[in-house]
Amino acid sequence: DVFQDDTGIGTETNTDRNSSEYVSTSVLVSGASLPTGTSFYLRGDQANGSTSFTDLSSNSIGLSITGNTAHSDNRGKIGSTSIYFDGSGNLYGGNNSAFHFATGEFKIDMWVNFPNFDGGTNKVLMSQGGWGTATDYAGWTFYINSGEQLKLLSSVNNTGDYGNWSINIASNALTWSNNTWYHVSAARNSNGDIKLFRDGTQVSYSATTGQGNSTDFAEGSRDFKIGMASDSTVASAEPMYVDNILVTKGSGSGRSANFTPDTTHYGDTLTTNATGNFISNVITAPLSTNKMGAIITYQDQAGTNTLNTDIVLQLSADNGSNFTTATMTALPDFATGIKMAKVNDLSVTAGTQLKYKISFANQSSGSKEARIRGVSLQY
Numbered sequence: 001d002v003f004q005d006d007t008g009i010g011t012e013t014n015t016d017r018n019s020s021e022y023v024s025t026s027v028l029v030s031g032a033s034l035p036t037g038t039s040f041y042l043r044g045d046q047a048n049g050s051t052s053f054t055d056l057s058s059n060s061i062g063l064s065i066t067g068n069t070a071h072s073d074n075r076g077k078i079g080s081t082s083i084y085f086d087g088s089g090n091l092y093g094g095n096n097s098a099f100h101f102a103t104g105e106f107k108i109d110m111w112v113n114f115p116n117f118d119g120g121t122n123k124v125l126m127s128q129g130g131w132g133t134a135t136d137y138a139g140w141t142f143y144i145n146s147g148e149q150l151k152l153l154s155s156v157n158n159t160g161d162y163g164n165w166s167i168n169i170a171s172n173a174l175t176w177s178n179n180t181w182y183h184v185s186a187a188r189n190s191n192g193d194i195k196l197f198r199d200g201t202q203v204s205y206s207a208t209t210g211q212g213n214s215t216d217f218a219e220g221s222r223d224f225k226i227g228m229a230s231d232s233t234v235a236s237a238e239p240m241y242v243d244n245i246l247v248t249k250g251s252g253s254g255r256s257a258n259f260t261p262d263t264t265h266y267g268d269t270l271t272t273n274a275t276g277n278f279i280s281n282v283i284t285a286p287l288s289t290n291k292m293g294a295i296i297t298y299q300d301q302a303g304t305n306t307l308n309t310d311i312v313l314q315l316s317a318d319n320g321s322n323f324t325t326a327t328m329t330a331l332p333d334f335a336t337g338i339k340m341a342k343v344n345d346l347s348v349t350a351g352t353q354l355k356y357k358i359s360f361a362n363q364s365s366g367s368k369e370a371r372i373r374g375v376s377l378q379y
Contacts, residue, residue, distance in 0.1 A: 014276030037253030044082035090228035101217035105254030187255035293378035303368035318351035
């Protein structure tokens with residue numbers, strides 16, 4: 001069993017199978033509530049290939065898709081899945097006042113990962129009306145430009161002048177690596193200051209007021225979109241994965257200083273239990289057996305786990321009525337970062353109903369975390 005699903009697992013105690021195909025004592029439990037002033041919140045936590053997208057804010061903004069936009073377990077930041085945009089599709093949600101920030105506080109947060117970053121193109125992360133043609137420029141756009149700057153652009157004008165923007169915030173030129181998760185944020189605080197952040201560190205260095213000379217962030221006249229400009233300019237899209245998209249507005253919703261980006265979904269807390277175990281479903285042997293063996297593959301996600309102490313294997317041939325504790329020995333690594341261990345000819349109470357039980361001890365978030373990647377029984 002390599003834990004592609006839960007079908008091989010009978011019971012779990014303080015453990016959970018992750019859709020990235022491992023079992024550990026790290027369990028998501030209900031926890032933190034949505035931040036103050038949440039206007040929109042979207043998580044990448046649906047099953048692989050799902051095209052169901054739900055705004056978890058009280059606005060419950062309906063979302064539609066274009067292209068091959070879908071949840072993907074190929075790359076996840078929080079949990080095992082994220083939302084994949086193929087560079088020709090987007091998510092859109094209509095012209096909505098939830099994204100009209102007016103002159104008050106607001107915050108836009110999201111995680112983004114580019115499988116093949118193209119430094120010569122503009123990449124729109126999120127847009128509400130802005131970026132459009134010369135006669136449709138009212139609104140705002142949060143994007144990475146062709147010079148690899150993180151930018152926020154806004155205009156309340158619709159005069160046919162493409163350059164008639166009101167606010168133009170830009171970072172210095174940044175380095176963006178392939179297959180790397182970045183947290184990006186744009187926010188205005190209670191003092192009216194608009195700042196850009198990457199990975200929790202402020203990166204904006206210029207804030208220019210344009211011809212419109214307005215601090216109003218209007219929602220514009222086109223749909224709110226993620227992954228593409230509001231006017232559906234395909235050249236504004238880039239293949240990317242995103243997760244944990246949050247928009248807040250109103251008093252107390254902004255941001256003033258550097259911060260630590262969230263690494264759990266709002267509403268969830270990732271808890272690493274010190275101990276836990278999981279037991280397999282029954283495997284029926286054709287004949288009674290009184291000796292069993294096993295090979296496990298595992299990962300030291302954090303720290304170094306000691307076999308037979310931090311990871312304990314027990315085997316049973318009588319449907320778990322009697323478990324015998326194995327003494328595992330290490331094998332050469334299965335792959336980079338993936339370890340193996342085995343036990344041969346362990347004497348067990350005879351029977352035909354085979355099970356294994358794996359227990360964890362001394363687990364602690366960030367200091368000792370074991371992930372069981374696979375189990376193979378021999379009999």
